[in-house]
Amino acid sequence: MTRNVQVSELDRRAVEDQQVEIVERKGIGHPDSICDGIAESVSRALSQLYLDRVGKVLHYNTDETQLAAGRAAPAYGGGEVIEPIYILIVGRATKSYERDGETIELPVDSTALAAAREYLQEQIPELEYGTDVVVDIQLGEGSGDLQDVFGEEEVQVPMANDTSYGVGHAPLTETETIVHEIERGINGEYAAENPEVGPDVKVMGKREGDSIDVTVAVAMVDKYIESLEAYKAAVKEVQAYAESVAREHTDREVSVEVNTADDYDAGSVYLTVTGTSAEQGDDGSVGRGNRANGLITPNRPMSMEATSGKNPVNHIGKIYNLLSTVTAEDVVAEVDGIRDLQLRLLSQIGRPIDQPHVADAQVVTADGVDVADIEDEVSEIVDENLANVTEITREAIEGDISTF
Amino acid sequence: MTRNVQVSELDRRAVEDQQVEIVERKGIGHPDSICDGIAESVSRALSQLYLDRVGKVLHYNTDETQLAAGRAAPAYGGGEVIEPIYILIVGRATKSYERDGETIELPVDSTALAAAREYLQEQIPELEYGTDVVVDIQLGEGSGDLQDVFGEEEVQVPMANDTSYGVGHAPLTETETIVHEIERGINGEYAAENPEVGPDVKVMGKREGDSIDVTVAVAMVDKYIESLEAYKAAVKEVQAYAESVAREHTDREVSVEVNTADDYDAGSVYLTVTGTSAEQGDDGSVGRGNRANGLITPNRPMSMEATSGKNPVNHIGKIYNLLSTVTAEDVVAEVDGIRDLQLRLLSQIGRPIDQPHVADAQVVTADGVDVADIEDEVSEIVDENLANVTEITREAIEGDISTF
Amino acid sequence: MTRNVQVSELDRRAVEDQQVEIVERKGIGHPDSICDGIAESVSRALSQLYLDRVGKVLHYNTDETQLAAGRAAPAYGGGEVIEPIYILIVGRATKSYERDGETIELPVDSTALAAAREYLQEQIPELEYGTDVVVDIQLGEGSGDLQDVFGEEEVQVPMANDTSYGVGHAPLTETETIVHEIERGINGEYAAENPEVGPDVKVMGKREGDSIDVTVAVAMVDKYIESLEAYKAAVKEVQAYAESVAREHTDREVSVEVNTADDYDAGSVYLTVTGTSAEQGDDGSVGRGNRANGLITPNRPMSMEATSGKNPVNHIGKIYNLLSTVTAEDVVAEVDGIRDLQLRLLSQIGRPIDQPHVADAQVVTADGVDVADIEDEVSEIVDENLANVTEITREAIEGDISTF
């Protein structure tokens, strides 16, 4: 059956060419991202548990982690957490499975808690498990609908049971790239050398015409900062690093500011014990931060659907958000002449998810390129990715694709 | 000081004129909306408490309610809830206040719980408090920064302490209007006459060209439905009602489907004890559903910021989302010749919030109208609404403005 | 089969004749008693639910309610609760039952919560449900052993599956009677006329020789007390009432003191919003207060086993504590010449519970009476009550017998 792939001209300027652009990324240590990360870790662990124990992914949905902030007393040279952060993992999961008259009990709670613990220890290492953070769990039984679609033996494409929507974009604009890369860089190569930067890095980019303002907020870890002077130096160094990252991606005028809410005279700075604002006052939950492409982009259509924590086998919202993002990137990587591509996927209830109601690729072409010139190429790639939709499921289970 | 209000042409077609349009509204009984509604009720109650007790709104933020679904056994003629829905109100609030050397203890927990209880009893009346639903609370102490800006004696405009963004649109497209009005109608005049429809009404609209498909999901309340036949009749009646609402707002071709996931042969229908899917398997949280204008509109720029539950005195994200929406509506109501208006407000750290960094009104004008013709009119209304920004705070506190 | 009932002389003086005697009773509004009361209400409700739905009592055990105190700001004329009391019902219950190939879902959570709510509203009426107190529940699945012994059709005597111990005493001494009756009186006829006395009434009796000191602590309800003067008057009135109750039961010298921790000069008095110290600082849990006879009596052997909340069909500890108490009372009511009776029941694993390993009645006889004179009578009553052991189960389910 032929898929309904439409390719048309996007009726607006490329975001790169718009006058005002706003972009945000909440880093991995931001309270909302912590929840996204835990939810997705739990999801991966449950998928793996089901595959290991019963050979196929059973029904679950764990896209509802809630974080209630703790209380901390940071201090130069090292402070302490006073009241722990409280994290509640919420969701549904299949807890037992009948096979050949035997009931297999599935340790979903323990598995989910282990996944959350491991995730936190890896990503927010300063957060001591059990004292700085308490993780609790409330997983209800799912509806009992077993889901056999993603198993060892056969991989079937599931049916859409909801009208759902996904949207992806490519390529990233300079501002988007800068915002994304600054966070990734600070939390990556930079943090590796500079342990004083905590994982709660929030980057906001604003472009007006050819002037890009980047605001970075970095939770500094107090035990690596001996004094206000050391703090100021650390901020300056982050500023220089972020600016250098930005310059790699644009020739526009760029200004970077770090921890702008600090008031040195009042002694009020962004110092934390654990490297995340969740230790004091900032709550978080799943689906409130970055979209599937890692960014918040008000200049672009976005899906409200939370991607993290959902079952990657049959939750269309998750699959279409990931698939449209990946596919948009694939198209732009392979087809020349595209300044901006927006790919929307809309499911049709009762049809296999590789057969969306609409797969709608809208493009802003480069000067001299006509949509008609590239229509077939684009269409083909979209079609191919739809045909391989279960590949997205596999990547999500194996953690090869990021959801936030 | 002159405000920086820009009026320019929107570089795209009006959404009404785009080829594909998708719109969604989660009704008041949807798990996400329940959380939004509780969060906003709690916010209003706390604002009022602070005004009553200390004459001004103190620091708080309650935008993080989490709902974990219960378990229910619906049955024709009346089933029962088996395990209660669990709702956890999360946030920060100032719990005591020093005045004239005296400490005033503020009952924030009790006030929040009372607000949540009242809200639930009013909006989801079939949900018996304490057995069908358990509401718990975890409000930390706020950071202690007292906020004096919205008090009895003087109303000052607060400073922006964050770079935040709000966006509003007007007028609603036909599809948006239809989706919105169907939910409001079913949960309003229709429910008043037809107690079998529960408040969990989800409406999805999809327009392709001039053909509008509306999908409505309504949680039926089992005690008013005696049999499958009665259920079918109830669905049909909702369908007819929704269709009639739709026809009031468009001349386009409209088709309405209700509870499409039902499978009559398998006896699987959307029957509930309490009128909300939260009773069985559907979790929810704040900020995952409708935006400030009551809709999810992937065709339009949206802010990810949760509006419900935030402090309306000093949370810029909330204020700008509400203000941009209201202002866009005001402009379109007063200025002729606008087919589509998108108003963006971007705060500037350290400046009063009535002085945004950018107030950016982009319009698609009607045929024969030029942006230059209406620029001044638009600019003036935006400027005036910014000048009266604290009015938004007042309306939010008094519940005169909806946040979801 | 003959039961092993032993009657012998108790090798000590009657408690009435001992030099020092200490007795305590925690009234129904004491935090520990609130937990006992809720646990037992929940137990009764679950027994009834099982009888109604499946015709027999299934496995459950709900003897672990925990209360975490709230925070309140009492004030003459009426104060308010600031933070709610938090009550967590903990236990195990059978949640579904297979019959004729059909699974019957049992609403154990909702039933337990309803029972707790009803109990609280009846016994601690000033405590507003949902704002002054939040009740949450965590009932695990039982071990799955179904218990068929107490059903509609047949009543079988269950087997003891544990070595357990119960002990009962009769008659009450004067001091015990006084302590018991003062609390019952204040929370009964006195409270009916004097709404200012809350249900948290704690009575401590100490007898040295022929001098009885009674200390009563009564949580006064602030909204019925307009001033310190009114408070003092209320205390005096309680004192007079308690003294009059005491005098009905003894000719010994009695002194009664009420709210001895008050410090009028410092303005520190026992004033509460809700009539229980659970509103501020006093936590509670099951099995930490009164024994099955309603008293704490360090002069007498006591079982540590919590009686409230346990399954009355098969939990031997509960049954033997209740049965030994009732039987001791029966014996003393029917047999003359007993100054003090102590009845111990010890189960034997694997034998029916009406066949204890030992039923050991020890008596202090009145002057001129010999144990041999009454041995047969005593033995017969004990034997008869053991034969009717399931009667205790029935009374516990129907709430005809108090457990604390």
Added chain:
Amino acid sequence: MTRNVQVSELDRRAVEDQQVEIVERKGIGHPDSICDGIAESVSRALSQLYLDRVGKVLHYNTDETQLAAGRAAPAYGGGEVIEPIYILIVGRATKSYERDGETIELPVDSTALAAAREYLQEQIPELEYGTDVVVDIQLGEGSGDLQDVFGEEEVQVPMANDTSYGVGHAPLTETETIVHEIERGINGEYAAENPEVGPDVKVMGKREGDSIDVTVAVAMVDKYIESLEAYKAAVKEVQAYAESVAREHTDREVSVEVNTADDYDAGSVYLTVTGTSAEQGDDGSVGRGNRANGLITPNRPMSMEATSGKNPVNHIGKIYNLLSTVTAEDVVAEVDGIRDLQLRLLSQIGRPIDQPHVADAQVVTADGVDVADIEDEVSEIVDENLANVTEITREAIEGDISTF
């Protein structure tokens, strides 16, 4: 001031000479003991925290830990926990302290959680923290009464603010000794060599005349037990060990049975993943198990007061229970001719706790010894221990004395 120490003859036979004696000890891994142990660890840690930070012990009370059982799937060779045990630490603690105009924030929650974690890891090592067991905390603010009595500079004896009661006994009877030593031995030297025995060891002793029956229940750890045969062997070995311990302490006839509820034919044995029945179905809480001397002894007067978790500086119930126990032991160690000693301490409101209302030592003397002969000696030791009452506080804080 002279203390009111009374020495008199106990009006009953020594417990050793009574016809029937019942004794129980719940080992450290029993759910109730786990709660006792955590509560006392938390108490010690808080005392230490206060001493370290402000030089004196502030107000707190943490005697209310609740444990809700988990769910596990034990299996020969190693099973797994399915749902975690949930432990809620409840209590009050002073969270900040004003000194010289400065507020010292005290990390009571984190400190308590760290103490609980450390305790569990040490005592129940098979229980993996965070997955097999989730520990949460709910510590309210105390009443704000600061307690300065136990500090660095000065040690004052606090005033009794309640009528409270403690009772101690010595020496232990043979049965008591056996029950105590079997548990201590299994959880000590025996476990060191035999990792298959878990810490949940419950010992019940029943003596009738000169025949002692001991019932031991030991939670076996599945990963060290490969088969039913291995299990049977392990049980037999425990039986032999327990019997040998018993024989060291008596010449009476002793029979020991282990895991009597096992049914080998049905394959039903006491196998656990973690060595405690808390993993499946057995809830627990503080103060429901062993008294301060480590035993439950219905033949002896007992205080209902929970000892574990209470503030050792000013909680009379705790202090008097510990002091009476220690003092009874001291007396018997130093004074010859005592077969049974029962020491009761009763506080007097408003007097220093080293000045009890009554210190009442009742003795059963050995043949040929008269109470008058030893009265002065006994009195002197009691007086001296009362004079050094704060020594008990110190020992409790330093963990040199066991509370359960």
